[in-house]
């Protein structure tokens with residue numbers, strides 16, 4: 001069944017042609033390479049850790065049949081390699097010395113570095129996954145830091161991906177837990193897309209939607225087994241992650257796999273949260289906390305009956321762009337992020353008239369939106385349990401955020417991406433601040449955590 005879903009997804013993918021998932025899949029790497037690139041020479045790109053984790057037998061497999069295998073390019077294992085543009089430049093210099101097809105052996109960062117470097121050298125590449133740690137393997141674009149700002153740089157996904165379940169289950173537990181959290185985030189990302197679709201901001205493409213949401217419940221259903229190293233649970237996780245990537249590839253956008261929970265993660269990422277941890281705080285752990293945060297916000301929003309929203313009152317209180325810009329600049333002072341936040345906020349800013357039209361639509365469609373979003377969501381308590389069972393982090397304290405900084409994230413994350421999410425729904429209806437206050441007030445979802453942390457101080 002998994003294979004059927006993957007082949008159906010590949011039929012619509014623009015870049016990826018072959019995906020091999022399974023126990024012992026590493027042994028097929030030579031065959032997959034041949035199918036994708038004929039007799040072109042190959043070059044392995046890895047770091048010291050990923051080469052040890054996923055490189056066993058790969059050079060021999062590639063060399064079988066007489067293929068030329070160029071001396072590998074290996075980044076040091078320590079300090080941890082970052083997806084910094086300087087690493088891409090170094091790799092490009094090395095790739096330009098030959099015409100071999102890169103074989104990336106690694107997880108998120110390594111794959112992103114090779115994805116962009118191969119693209120700049122106008123070469124396709126093959127990826128050997130070493131951990132089920134995020135959904136970027138088959139995604140369009142690479143998350144790269146350049147001049148201090150993390151952005152998605154355009155580049156095609158790998159032509160072929162090999163994911164050996166034995167290699168993935170042997171990866172460090174926190175990496176698997178991070179991938180689980182990145183996949184579970186599709187629950188809130190899906191809810192955001194439902195809202196954006198209903199308000200005619202961004203239509204749902206049903207084909208792309210089903211790539212992500214189709215296998216989602218099954219793939220996230222066994223967090224404890226996953227943590228125990230169960231091969232079937234791992235198979236389902238990596239399939240879900242690869243399907244999410246293929247969906248982003250088909251959409252040429254991260255919309256199918258990323259909503260407000262990712263905006264929390266991007267905000268914290270760009271402000272360097274957990275960069276001093278060893279290894280650095282993962283994408284998935286930030287996204288997991290963001291997912292619980294947004295599910296909790298949705299709970300507050302859905303409690304309200306927006307079908308009797310006073311559109312005139314809300315629209316007349318709507319700030320002009322100058323005022324919004326002032327607020328964005330006051331909330332974001334990190335160099336690079338400040339200008340980006342202004343540009344992103346500007347891209348989604350609508351004037352009071354347009355807002356009134358949108359809110360009128362919201363009033364009319366609210367019962368249907370509420371029903372669909374409720375059906376899509378899992379409550380914040382349930383998500384917290386699932387993430388904890390997988391071994392992921394679940395609260396602001398676990399990722400090193402003060403309660404104050406965490407609370408501010410609700411308002412600040414709304415400003416950094418143009419994508420329409422729950423944060424915009426709450427902001428445009430004028431209820432964002434009161435919903436956030438409710439979450440942190442006595443009896444609110446985050447109140448317990450706040451009290452516990454207060455007691456510890």
Ligand SMILES: [Zn+2]
Pocket residue numbers: 134135182258262283287
């Ligand atoms: Zn993600």
